[in-house]
Amino acid sequence: MKFQVQIHHSDQTEAIDxxxxxxxxxxxxxxxxxxxxxxxxxxxxxxxxxxxxxQYLDHDYETDVISFNLSDDDDFLEGELLLGADTARRVAAxxxxxxxxxLLLYAIHGMLHLLGYEDDTxxxxxxxxxxxxHYLQALQVNGWERHPTHGEAHSHLHGxxxxxxxxxxxxx
Numbered sequence: 001m002k003f004q005v006q007i008h009h010s011d012q013t014e015a016i017d018x019x020x021x022x023x024x025x026x027x028x029x030x031x032x033x034x035x036x037x038x039x040x041x042x043x044x045x046x047x048x049x050x051x052x053x054x055q056y057l058d059h060d061y062e063t064d065v066i067s068f069n070l071s072d073d074d075d076f077l078e079g080e081l082l083l084g085a086d087t088a089r090r091v092a093a094x095x096x097x098x099x100x101x102x103l104l105l106y107a108i109h110g111m112l113h114l115l116g117y118e119d120d121t122x123x124x125x126x127x128x129x130x131x132x133x134h135y136l137q138a139l140q141v142n143g144w145e146r147h148p149t150h151g152e153a154h155s156h157l158h159g160x161x162x163x164x165x166x167x168x169x170x171x172x
Contacts, residue, residue, distance in 0.1 A: 003029050003077075004038045012045035013085040016100050021107050024139055028111050029077060037077030039114070041107060046086035062087060067110035081110035097143040101136075105147070108135045 005025045007018040025039050044052070046062040053059045053066060066082040088102035095102070112128055119125045136144040 003034070003036060005041065006038070007041045007043070010042065010044045010048055010085070012048065013043050016043065016103065020100070020104055020139060024104060024108055024135060025111055027138065028108070028115065028135060032115055034075075034077045034115075036075065037071075037079075039077070039079050039081065039111070041081045041083060043083050043085050043103065046084060049082065049084040049087070052082055064088065064091070065106040065110040067113040069114050071114075077114060079111075079114040081107055081114075083107060083110070095143065095147050097141075097146070101141050101143065104139065104141065105132060105136065105144075108132050 003026050005022040007021060009015050021041060025041075029035070029037055029039075049064075049066070050060070050062040053061065053063045056066065056068075062084060064084045064087045068080040068082075070078040070080065072078075083103050083106045085099070085103065088106060089099040092099040092102040109128065109132060112131055113119075117124070117128050117131065119128045133144055
């Protein structure tokens with residue numbers, strides 16, 4: 001079995017071009033040597049994300065991405081990524097890039113969690129930001145450096161001084 005990526009859209013969200021999401025997920029898996037797996041991506045509305053965030057993480061707010069690692073062994077990666085389309089649309093308008101780019105960032109962030117990255121400490125968040133920027137650049141996404149959560153990674157990638165930051169545990 002090859003690496004499968006399935007993308008589902010809620011009835012409450014607009015359809016997007018799934019090819020970049022699929023390409024990103026496969027690229028990330030191959031980069032760490034995972035050749036077999038199945039990732040399901042659901043693109044959901046804010047009310048749907050809020051309900052799932054409450055149900056599974058006991059957080060009473062909408063969020064950008066939730067990831068579930070369903071793997072039983074190291075040779076086959078199985079997981080689910082829930083991406084917030086309404087949140088992506090709002091943040092993209094603030095940042096000045098396409099909502100599809102924001103959704104791609106959410107998919108990258110969620111996939112990093114599935115690959116074992118955490119973002120509980122400033123150091124872990126910094127490493128995730130660097131990885132996110134790496135994949136956004138590899139996928140030729142312009143404007144990532146304008147994203148408010150990527151200032152630290154931008155500085156780190158370019159050798160500038162680096163300050164800490166904070167974020168919610170399920171937020172980018």
